[in-house]
Amino acid sequence: MNTIEQQLQLAILNLIQKSTGNTLAIEQIQIQPTRKEFQGDLTLVVFPFTKLFGKNPEQTAQEMGEKLLVDFPLVTAFNVIKGFLNLSIHTDYWLNFLHEASRDSQFGLISPKEDSRKMMVEFSSPNTNKPLHLGHIRNILLGDSITRILRANGHKVYAVNLVNDRGIHICKSMIAWKEYGQGETPENSGKKGDHLVGDFYVRYDMEFRKQVSELVEKGMDKELAEREAPIFLKAQEMLRNWELGEPETIQLWKKMNSWVYAGFDKTYADLGIQFDTIYYESETYKLGKEFVLNGLKEGKLEQLEDQSIWADLTSDGLDKKILLRSDGTSVYMTQDIGTAYQRFTDFHIDEHVYVVGNEQNYHFQALKLVLKKLGFDFADRLFHLSYGMVELPDGKMKSREGKVVDADDLIAEMLETAHQSAQESEKLGDLPEAEYRQTIHQVALAALKYFILKVDPKKNMTFSPQESIDFNGNTGPFIQYTHARIQSVVRMSGKSVDQLVLGDYLPNELELSLIKMIHDFPALVKEAGASLSPAIIGNYLFSLAKEFNRFYHEYSILKAELETEKHFRLLLAYQTGKVIRTGLALLGIGAPDKM
RNA sequence: GGUUCCAUAGUUCAAUGGAUAGAACGACAGUUUCCUAAACUGUAAAUUCGGGUUCGAUUCCCGGUGGGACUACCA
Structure with a gap:
């Protein structure tokens, strides 16, 4: 089923065509959530249509509102403020949505099909001469989360590692x-x-x-x-x-x-x-050579007197790039030509994502151009997920000066902090040892993963060890905590979802706001997949958890006055918990039931 | 030098060209006989500068300033 936004867009498209004779593209209809200070659920921005209607913004909005009220039954009321048309959507729509979503165990996820897109995501790619550090961690967490997000979008995804072992x-x-x-x-x-x-x-x-x-x-x-x-x-x-x-x-x-x-x-x-x-580089480092030699034969590349072979990329604004050394050995680029070919042909993949830091932007730009030059059509289906550097509060990490944050040390510190925090809160006292340790581990990793993944991958980020071990505020443990609270309430209610019936209930403002946020989740999973950004999921989960805590504080679920109210709130809490758990899983973060 | 990315409260991060720029941490002031206070509420606090495009610019364009990356027969 289409979402209410899509239905509205279509209705508005028709309306504009009928009234003005103009046919617009669906993306030109901007629907956004109505800001809290105004009456309504969804808002149409009418500025772009004023010329078509030949009226001022207020008049245009008024006219469109009146027509929608007639044509579109789910719209129950509207108001106009400047060029914004605020629409109220029938409560039944939101209640039905909540009911259906709660029965859908795969809510927000798209199942893979026969013809799903096949993708490969390469990440981690360590050298085998030193342990992993914070820089690798951002890479690994991004790659892992992207893999999960793409799978949630119904794609078939291979996660691969290329070990630089020679x-x-x-x-x-x-x-x-x-x-x-x-x-x-x-x-x-x-x-x-x-x-x-x-x-x-x-x-x-x-x-x-x-x-x-x-x-x-x-x-x-x-x-x-x-x-x-x-x-x-x-x-x-x-x-x-x-x-x-x-x-x-x-x-x-x-x-x-x-x-x-x-x-x-x-x-x-x-x-x-x-x-x-x-993949091991010792097994792939010679690949690509023959493509380069063929390319030379076909006149697509140049050879210097010293026998080295180059691609001239100056017409594309880049320099000349070496592909084979004068002694005939391969360079990084040569190898990448070979492995890309191998992967596209062996796995029949449709797209390949490389999770590699932005210091290699030039390399990937060049790689695509060279592949195109050599006539490989998959050149356009390579995507470099270029992420920003990780800096420390006192500047850049420098491995030569020993100024690195070791991955294992970092994890150990997180575990220790989680342990201490659990001891202080005394909430996990009754858990068996194994379960306790698992929970501590989940919380510790949530702190680390969320801290890194909440930042837009493209941007450089500052890793503050002090802030990363904070479990309050905009953190992974905060989101987990909200989930644990929900599970606690659900446990105490003694009811399962299918026992919950939605009667005649008029949700209050906070409840409605929560439903709308849950309603947004599937679209956000798609957006995160399209833009390869776990941060979109992270930021969303934080605001969802925040909103739930507000609701939780304001209204009692188990002690609701009416039975219908209690059922509704339980269902809402249950569904919020489910979205949090699903969303955290997309970041590779677990959601303990108790913490 | 060339190419390119970035600049938002004290700090770390948000904001498909849309309404009064949101959060968190830190600061200050509050909320537990009540479903988990790892929570909630309130106060103070920001778009680097100058132009331009637009009904509307943190967002797009041009320029200045400041910072990062790349520009290896390294990966």
């Missing part, structure tokens, strides 16, 4: 371990694998700098020293050995990467993240 940076931690590790392993040191390897990456940098300054003291030029430092030469040698498949190197590489994977798996599990497929 290259000089990986060799750096390998050589440091080999030289200074003395056989240290996660088992014998008790360190989480990714942290252990990360420590050796740091160790490499330490040694490297020491060696460089020693060389400089001996009178060597700094740039030369950076190229001649013994440990750097050893790392390079290791990379060559790796590419040659030298068994000892490969074995070390496999061993250390497996430590890292075990560490990552723990972090992903803590965050509640799952991938459908994991």
Whole structure:
């Protein structure tokens, strides 16, 4: 069924055509919720039509209001304020809606069909030389939430991870371990694998700098020293050995990467993240080369004297971009050409979303152009979800200066805060241990996830550790708390939804406002899907929870005077709780029944 | 230098070109014999500056100022 907004738009379209003979597009009819200070439910902005009617805004609105009152039975009254036509919608519409929504377990969600769009979302994409940090967390949470939101929109979605498991940076931690590790392993040191390897990456940098300054003291030029430092030469040698498949190197590489994977798996599990497929760069880094060579043959690319191959993107306002090095090896871009092709053909996907920070805007712009140049029609179906950087209150994160927020530390701090908060409130005292821990975990992660996801992905954000552990106000736990309160009331009522009957009841203002907000939910899920923005869901849930708390405070549900009133309020509370739970799930946040 | 993104209360965030720019935190003042006070109510507080387009601009365009990113035979 169409929503009341869509029905109204159509009716207004017809009205305008009848009165003026003009046919407008449906998007030109702007319907918005009536502001609280005015009488009415929905408001039509009539300014755009004044010319068609040849009247001033008030007259136009008056005329349209009168006609709607006759033509459209659900409109029961109207008033005009300046160019705004405020329409009152029949209460039955809202009550029927509430009743139907409460019976719909999939309310707001679209089920996948045979011909659903197939999409792939790539996110996380870590390097295997250091543990995950706050920057990765924004990426991972966005990717995971987007995946959930797209699925809620009825699409078939593959969540994929591309692990950057090879290259000089990986060799750096390998050589440091080999030289200074003395056989240290996660088992014998008790360190989480990714942290252990990360420590050796740091160790490499330490040694490297020491060696460089020693060389400089001996009178060597700094740039030369950076190229001649013994440990750097050893790392390079290791990379060559790796590419040659030298068994000892490969074995070390496999061993250390497996430590890292075990560490990552723990972090992903803590965050509640799952991938459908994991790609490894060591298996894909050679892809794309043949497309580039073909492109060269067909005259779409250029080759320099040193044999390197380039795409000329200057006609599109970009520079020239290298696709194959002079030694014939692939670069990042080459690889991306190959993997994109592979994914579109292997999985028959219709669209591909890359969750990658905005510092790579240029890269993706170039990638699309190069793909187009090479004649791949899927170039237009790549979407770069470009998100802003995460900054700390005292400036940007700098891994070289150790100014990073470690993902595991962050999660541990959240858990501790949630635990303390639960101890203070004393509400979870009667929960069994396992359930208690699960709840603490859900609350802790809600705080973290909501804090990050509520911000528009496109924008840079400031991560304040202090504010992130606050569970009051515009936070994940606040929304969860509202849900838990609702479940408490529903439990105490002793009634199930299908036992609730909607009689003759006239909702008060707060109740009506809640119904309307619930009514908006399906449209917001669509909007969040179309714009790839979990923030839309987050902001909505907060205002919904806020509105419910206002209602909850003002009116008693279980002690309502009349039975019809009680039934109505229970149904409203039940449905609000359901929307909160569904909405939180789209953000990857759980909704405990008690907290 | 070139390309590009951003600028909203003290702070962190909202606002498909629409009515008096919303919240949260912080500050100040209140609300528990009442379904979970992780809640609710109230007060003070903001669109970087200058032009333009429009019935109407935080939003679109031009310029200034301030900040970020990119501009590697790194990924």
